[in-house]
Amino acid sequence: MRAAVVVFPGSNCDRDLAVAFREAGCQVEMVWHKDTTLPSGIDIVGIPGGFSFGDYLRCGAIAANSPICAEVKAHAARGGFVLGICNGFQVLTETGLLPGALLRNAGLKFICRTVPLIVGTEDSVYTSGYKAGQQIDIPIAHHDGNYIASDEVVAQLTAEDRIAFRYGDNPNGSTADIAGILSSNRRVLGMMPHPERAADEKHGGTDGKAMFASIASALAAA
Amino acid sequence: MKARVHVMLKDGVLDPQGEAVRHALGGLGFGGVDKVRQGKVIELDLADGTSEDTVREMCEKLLANTVIESYQIEMS
Numbered sequence: 001m002r003a004a005v006v007v008f009p010g011s012n013c014d015r016d017l018a019v020a021f022r023e024a025g026c027q028v029e030m031v032w033h034k035d036t037t038l039p040s041g042i043d044i045v046g047i048p049g050g051f052s053f054g055d056y057l058r059c060g061a062i063a064a065n066s067p068i069c070a071e072v073k074a075h076a077a078r079g080g081f082v083l084g085i086c087n088g089f090q091v092l093t094e095t096g097l098l099p100g101a102l103l104r105n106a107g108l109k110f111i112c113r114t115v116p117l118i119v120g121t122e123d124s125v126y127t128s129g130y131k132a133g134q135q136i137d138i139p140i141a142h143h144d145g146n147y148i149a150s151d152e153v154v155a156q157l158t159a160e161d162r163i164a165f166r167y168g169d170n171p172n173g174s175t176a177d178i179a180g181i182l183s184s185n186r187r188v189l190g191m192m193p194h195p196e197r198a199a200d201e202k203h204g205g206t207d208g209k210a211m212f213a214s215i216a217s218a219l220a221a222a
Numbered sequence: 223m224k225a226r227v228h229v230m231l232k233d234g235v236l237d238p239q240g241e242a243v244r245h246a247l248g249g250l251g252f253g254g255v256d257k258v259r260q261g262k263v264i265e266l267d268l269a270d271g272t273s274e275d276t277v278r279e280m281c282e283k284l285l286a287n288t289v290i291e292s293y294q295i296e297m298s
Contacts, residue, residue, distance in 0.1 A: 058287055065284055094287065101290045103231075104238050148235060148290060173236070 001026050001219040005046040006072065008033045008063045013049035013085065013196060020196035021046065024212035025220070033066040043219045044081035045072050047088030049141070049194060059102060059144045060090030069095055081125065081219065082188040086142055089180070089190035098181055098190045099157070100149030106173025110143040114205060116168030117179055117193060121161045124182055125218035126189045129210030135168055136207035138193040145192040147174035147181075157181055164189055223268050225277045226296040229286045230261035 003021040007014045007030055018028045021044075029039045033052075038045065052063035063069065069091070076082050076097050084092040092098045105111060114137050119130040130136065149157070154176050157163050165180040172192075180191025195208025231237050237259050244258040264285055266277065277295050286293040 057284070061284060061287065093289070099289075101287055103235070103290065106236070106238050108238050108242055146238075173238075 001043045001216060002039070002041050003028045003044045003046055004031045004038055004042045005029070005048055006031050006033060006068055007048070008050070008052035008066065010052045010054055011048050011050035011087070013087075013194065016194075016196045017046045017048045017085065020199040020208070020212045021216075023199065024209075024216040026212075026216055031068055033063065033068050036067045036071065038068075038071050038075055042075065042080070044083060044215060045075055047072070047082065047084040047091050049086030049088060052087055052091065055144075058090075058094070060087060060092075060094040063087075063091045064094035073097060076183070076188055079185065079187060081215070083126065083215070084188075084190040085194055085196065086140075086145075086192055089192055090144065092188065092190040097188050098183060099153045100147055100175075100178075100181070102144050102192070103146040103148050103173075104144050105142070105146050105171070107171075110141075111145075111171050112139070112141040113171075114139045114198075115171055115193065117165045118168050118177075120163040120166055120180075121182070123161060124164060124186045124189065125215050126182075126211050127164055127214070128218065129214035137198065137205055138195055138208055139197045139205075140171065140193045141197075142172070142192055145172045145174065147178045147192070149175060149178075154178075160184065162186070165191055165193065223270055223272065224298050225266045225268055225272070225274075226298070227264040227266065227277065227281060227285055228261060228294045228296070229264065229281075229291050230259060230293075231290055232292050235290050 166177040198205040198208035240258040
């Protein structure tokens with residue numbers, strides 16, 4: 001199976017994400033933000049963490065309007081898989097591929113530490129390697145991770161079982177403790193925590209590894 | 223010609239930065255500040271004849287995230 005990782009000026013988790021995909025058995029290609037096409041045969045696009053375009057204007061806003069993002073939207077519209085982590089989640093909300101928005105952390109501080117997450121659903125290629133209700137420990141590193149959406153959107157996400165991860169101990173003020181959400185076709189995942197930073201023994205934790213393993217096995221079979 | 227775009231968080235969206243500014247004002251001894259909302263002002267130098275509708279399109283596509291923000295345009 002083939003993954004593409006998008007690189008924006010200011011991305012800083014692109015190589016970590018590529019390594020996590022590669023270690024899980026994916027063939028990975030890096031894609032520059034000015035590229036106007038994705039390599040052919042790509043199964044999943046990864047939008048990495050970092051500070052694309054210096055977080056100018058709003059986190060993810062300028063990246064969401066870059067040439068490659070038109071292709072990422074078309075890929076998603078075709079039923080392709082997209083994984084946005086941290087700044088990637090912010091980009092996905094700015095493109096409209098996922099609902100809601102990410103505001104400044106309620107405590108105003110940049111938070112960089114490993115936090116407990118509760119798996120919300122097993123029903124996606126991203127979470128099928130976990131059990132619903134299972135606690136996993138994954139690092140966060142963000143200033144703007146405070147998820148906000150209208151009551152109607154949160155009710156819909158809940159009713160449709162689209163909350164992939166919740167914080168065990170809400171660090172940033174996110175509505176309904178939301179740490180990650182799925183699109184309605186369950187193929188686009190945006191999450192603030194960094195599973196690619198918990199995918200190797202040397203990271204100090206491997207709870208993120210199951211995500212990349214389940215993506216690789218599901219898409220290899222597809 | 224110029225346009226000035228004011229972008230503010232919508233009412234009801236918590237503004238932690240505004241809240242921090244309010245606390246700081248209180249700490250400086252300014253009483254009676256009930257609420258602070260922090261936004262941004264974007265000034266655009268535009269080709270003559272650019273319509274307000276075009277600026278509105280810029281706001282909708284990029285300058286504001288209408289999920290959380292509202293905007294006002296001043297043309298001059």
